[in-house]
Amino acid sequence: MTTLVIEDCAVATVDTAGAEYASGHVVVEGHRIVAVGPGSAPPVRGGDVRRIDGSGCVITPGLVNTHHHLYQWATRGLAQDATLFGWLSELYPVWSRIDTGVLAGAAEAALGWLAKSGCTTTTDHHYVFPRDGGDLFAEEIAAAGRIGVRFHPARGSMDLGQSQGGLPPDAVVEDRDEALAATEAAIDRWHDPSPGAMVRVAVAPCSPFSVTSELMRDAAELARRKGVRLHTHLAETLDEEEFCLQRFGCTPTEYLDRLGWLGEDVWLAHCVHLSDVAIKRFGQTGTGVAHCPTSNARLGAGIAPVRALLDAGVPVGLGVDGAASNEQSSLIDDVREALLVARLRGGPAALTAREALRLGTIGGAACLGRADEIGSIEPGKLADLALWRVDGLGHAGIEDPVAAVVLGPRPPLDLLLVGGKPVVEDDHLRMADERRLAAAARAAHRTLLSR
Numbered sequence: 296m297t298t299l300v301i302e303d304c305a306v307a308t309v310d311t312a313g314a315e316y317a318s319g320h321v322v323v324e325g326h327r328i329v330a331v332g333p334g335s336a337p338p339v340r341g342g343d344v345r346r347i348d349g350s351g352c353v354i355t356p357g358l359v360n361t362h363h364h365l366y367q368w369a370t371r372g373l374a375q376d377a378t379l380f381g382w383l384s385e386l387y388p389v390w391s392r393i394d395t396g397v398l399a400g401a402a403e404a405a406l407g408w409l410a411k412s413g414c415t416t417t418t419d420h421h422y423v424f425p426r427d428g429g430d431l432f433a434e435e436i437a438a439a440g441r442i443g444v445r446f447h448p449a450r451g452s453m454d455l456g457q458s459q460g461g462l463p464p465d466a467v468v469e470d471r472d473e474a475l476a477a478t479e480a481a482i483d484r485w486h487d488p489s490p491g492a493m494v495r496v497a498v499a500p501c502s503p504f505s506v507t508s509e510l511m512r513d514a515a516e517l518a519r520r521k522g523v524r525l526h527t528h529l530a531e532t533l534d535e536e537e538f539c540l541q542r543f544g545c546t547p548t549e550y551l552d553r554l555g556w557l558g559e560d561v562w563l564a565h566c567v568h569l570s571d572v573a574i575k576r577f578g579q580t581g582t583g584v585a586h587c588p589t590s591n592a593r594l595g596a597g598i599a600p601v602r603a604l605l606d607a608g609v610p611v612g613l614g615v616d617g618a619a620s621n622e623q624s625s626l627i628d629d630v631r632e633a634l635l636v637a638r639l640r641g642g643p644a645a646l647t648a649r650e651a652l653r654l655g656t657i658g659g660a661a662c663l664g665r666a667d668e669i670g671s672i673e674p675g676k677l678a679d680l681a682l683w684r685v686d687g688l689g690h691a692g693i694e695d696p697v698a699a700v701v702l703g704p705r706p707p708l709d710l711l712l713v714g715g716k717p718v719v720e721d722d723h724l725r726m727a728d729e730r731r732l733a734a735a736a737r738a739a740h741r742t743l744l745s746r
Contacts, residue, residue, distance in 0.1 A: 296323070296324045296342060296343075296344060296346075297324075297342070297343045297715075298324050298339050298342055298343065298344045298345070299319065299322070299324075299344075299345050299347065299678075299715060300321075300322050300323075300339060300344060300345070300346045300347065301320060301322075301323075301354060301680075301682060302319070302320035302335055302336050302346070302347075302348070302419055302439045303318055303320075303335075303349050303350045304319065304320035304349025304350065304351075304352040304354050304682065305318065305352070305353040305696040305724065306320070306321065306331060306353070306672065307353060307354070307356050307649075307672075307697050307700075308331060308332075308356075308672040308673065309356050309411055309548065309649075309652060309653055309656045309672065310669065311656050312439060312672050313649065316333040316334075318333065318334065318571065319331065319332055319334065319439065319556035320333075320335060320336035321353070321354055321672060321680065322336050322337075322390065323414070323678040323680075323712070324715075325715055326558055326677060326678055326714035326716070326740045327676065327677060327678055327715070328490060328505075328672060328673065328674055328675065328676050328677075328680075329673065329675075331672050331673065333550040336463075339414070339433050341740065344481070347690075347709075347710065348732075349532060349682060350440075350591070350686075351684055351685065351686030351687070352683055352684050352685060352709050353682075353683050353685055353696035353697070353699065354416075354672070354680055354681065354682045354683075354684050355652065355656065355672070355680070355683065355700065356415075356427070356624045356656040356657070356664060356669065356670050356671050356680065356681070357413065357415025357416065357656075357677065357679035357680055357711065357713065358412070358414045358415065358627060358655045358656060358659070358662050358663075359414070359416045359417075359612060359613075359656060359658075359663065359669065359679050359726040360409060360414050360416065360417035360418060360563075360615055360659065360686065361418055361542070361562060361564075361612035361613060361614045361659045361662045362418060362564040362585035362587055362614025362615070362616055363409075363418055363419045363421055363614060363616065363662065364419065364422060364614075364618075365397065365398070365401055365402040365405045365406065365419045365435055365438070365617075365619030366390065366393055366397070366398050366401050366421060366423065366431075366615030366622075367390075367392070367404065367405075367618045367620070368400075368401035368404050368405040368548055368618040368619075368736055368739070369397050369398075369400065369401040369736070369739040369740045370386055370389055370400070370499055370525070370618075370619045370736055370740070370742045370744075371618045371619055371622045371740070372622060373385065373386060373619060374619070375387070376633040377534065377594075378493070378595060378596075378638075379531060379532045379534065379535075379596060380532070380595060381532060382463060382594060382619075382620065383463070383473070383619045385581050386461070386619060387462075387463050387464050387467055388464060388466075388515075388552060389743060390423045390465050390467065391423065391425055391464070391467045392425065392429070392746040393423060393428055393431065393743065394428040395399070395424060395426065395428065395430065395432075396427050396739070396742065397739045397742055397743050398434050398435060398438075399434055399438060399735070399739070399740075400432050400735035400736050400738055400739030401560060401726065401736060401739045401740075402419075402434065402435045402439075403439035403441060403732050403735060404424075404546055404732045404735065404736035404739075405618055406439055406442040407442050407724050407729065407732045408625070409444065409615070409625075409720055410443070410444055410711060410724060411444055411625045411719055411722065411724065412624075412625035412627045412628065412705070413683070413708060414444065414626045414686065415429065415444060415445055415669070415680075415681070415711065415712070415713045416444065416445040416446075416659070416660070416664065416665070416669055416713075417439075417444055417445070417446060418446075418447040418448065418449055418497070418526070418542055418585075418614075418677065419435055419449065420449045420451050420499050420501075420526060420528075421435060421448065421450070421451050421452075422451025422453055422501040422505075422571065423453075423467055423498065424452075424469060424632070425467070425504070426559070430687050432448060432450060432481050432485070433484075435448060436448060436485055437710075439493075439494070440594075441716070441726060442720040442724070442726060442727055443519050443663060443713055443725070443726045444573075444713055444718065445492075445493050445494075445669070445679065445714070446494050446495075446505065447495050447496075447497060447663055448481075448485070448494070448497070449498070449499035449526045450477070450478045450481045450497070450498060450655060451500065451501050452469055452474035452477075452478065452499075452500050452506065452514070452744040453467065453474075453500070453501045454468050454470065454471045454506060454507050454510050455468065455505050455507050455510075455632075455679075456468040457465065459590060460540075460744070461504055461505050461506075462504045462505055463505050466663070466693045466743050468505070471509060471510045471590065473640065474500075474557055475510070475513055475517060477522065478498055478514070478517060479517060479653075482496045482523055483690070486521070486523055487685045490601075491668070491677060491714065493714070494661075495523070496523055497522075497523055497524040497525065497526050497643060498515075498517055498518035498521075498523060498524070498525055498526070498600070499514075499525070499527055500514045500527055501527065501562050502527060502528040502529070502541075503527075503529070503535065503542075503543075503547055503550055504534070504538045506527075506544075511527075511551075511554050511556065512539050515554065518598065523560075524561065524562065524664055525558075525560055525561045526555065526561070526562055526563070526564070527563060527564070528563070528564045528565055529548045529551060529563040529564065530546075530548060530566045530567055530568045530569055530573070531564070531565035531566075531567055531591070531596050532564060532567070532594075532596045532597070533566075533568060535547055536568055536589065538637065541643060545705075548569060548571075548573035548576065548577075548677075550572070551563075557576065557579055558580050558581065558582060559580070559581035559582070560664070561580075561582050561583065561584065562582070562610070562662040562663070563579075563584070563587040564584075564587060564614060564616070565586065565587055565599065566584045566586070566599055566604070567597040568597060568602055569604075571601075571644045571659045574604055574607050574609070575607055575682065576683055577604065577607065577609045578607030578608040578609050578686065578740050581608075581610065582609065582610075583609065583610035583660075583661065584598050584599070584604055584609055584662070584664035585612055585613070585614040585662060586601055586611055586612065586614065586633060586654065587599075587613070587614040587615070587629075588613075588633045588635075588636045589614040589615065589616070589621045589623060589628070589629050589632045590615070590616030590617070590620040590621040591636075592632070593621055593622075593644055594620055598636045598639060598640045599636075600636055601604050601637050601640075601646060601654070602641050602645045603632065609653055610657050610661040610662050611624065611662075612654060612655070612658040612660075612661065612662040612663075613629050613633055613646065613654050613659060614629075615629055618641060625656060625705060627655070627705055629655070630651050630652060630655040630700075630701055631651070631701055631702060633646065633651050633655075633693065634646050634648060634650075634653050634702070635699060644690055646700060647697050647699055648695075648697050648701040652697060652700070652701055654673065656670045657670035657671050658670075677714055678712050678714060678715040679712060679713050679714065680710070680711070680712045681698075681705040681710075681711050681712075682708065682709040682710040682711070683700050683707070683709070684706055684707045684708075685699040685703070685706050687706075687707070689703060689704040689706070690703045690706060691705070699720060707721075707722040708722050709721065709722075
């Protein structure tokens with residue numbers, strides 16, 4: 296078994312105590328962390344040992360992305376000035392022509408870029424399944440395997456088309472029974488509940504304005520019967536709130552509560568427009584939130600009440616969201632954006648740099664039900680680690696290494712490990728050629744728009 300020793304670096308463990316070391320070490324055996332602490336690593340005897348000089352670097356847990364739409368990498372830069380509903384109305388017809396060829400190019404580019412931004416675990420919420428598109432769910436799982444990241448794909452669905460009062464065109468919705476059957480088949484084929492799993496599947500009907508109440512209830516029943524997590528979009532815009540008030544006579548949060556959705560096995564994307572009562576209810580039920588600050592800003596949706604959510608005990612992670620509403624798609628940059636928008640909403644004490652880092656690490660792990668395995672640097676946890684270089688010109692003079700990573704420019708990645716395996720080294724992907732990924736992404740974009 297290979298032993299990896301990283302030493303002489305600053306260490307931000309993001310553990311419960313918030314332990315940090317100005318100069319410390321992390322030791323990895325196989326796919327797990329076996330030691331972390333100040334100073335040099337203890338002697339390592341026997342076996343294959345690789346030592347890494349971490350001078351000028353800070354090591355953090357790998358970042359956890361709790362909300363994404365990989366296919367949207369093929370439609371970046373479109374509908375630049377629209378609200379969410381207008382943006383969706385413009386892009387639904389384009390997305391209805393996605394197939395496995397387009398998704399492969401889009402997903403690999405998106406996943407590769409996420410890895411280069413320090414992400415070791417990511418979700419994907421895929422809910423567009425054209426009948427002639429091929430096995431899209433299998434394609435994105437294969438893409439994650441080629442890049443080397445830990446993957447939590449969420450099998451989405453839509454069955455409320457325009458003819459029934461929903462937002463999406465009828466051409467992009469599924470039959471409810473077919474969607475449920477396909478979701479269960481995806482769980483049976485791909486979900487791995489074992490410790491250290493690289494792939495876990497969630498159930499994720501798309502949103503209150505694109506899914507019937509019947510499918511929402513049935514999806515929750517399916518997820519709980521199969522022992523997997525639940526995910527959907529919620530309370531992203533005032534348009535959505537008005538839709539729910541008119542159609543259901545209640546707010547989006549009240550609607551989900553009526554359907555039995557809130558709980559510790561659920562995490563919800565966005566949650567921008569929440570009342571104090573809704574925030575309290577999230578805390579009471581342990582319902583998680585995927586905060587997407589850059590995407591919400593790009594669409595002008597508003598600023599989520601992250602400080603109030605944290606104070607209520609709500610698990611909060613970060614999501615870059617799809618690249619069509621966040622062309623930057625960089626998770627470390629969303630750590631910074633989370634801090635900035637929180638302070639725009641609540642002042643300079645609304646969120647600290649370390650709290651922002653927690654959102655991007657252990658907070659995301661809690662949303663995905665994996666806080667016992669990832670999200671902090673502790674012995675016994677999976678070796679999902681990011682080693683950031685902070686001794687260059689862009690970070691010169693920032694004494695606090697956590698502030699350098701969170702508040703400074705995006706730092707180069709010296710090393711990104713997923714389960715102890717290098718995925719990024721010297722700021723380059725190890726398992727994929729970046730020029731090939733860029734060319735494939737451009738081809739996917741051209742192909743999709745030509746249709």
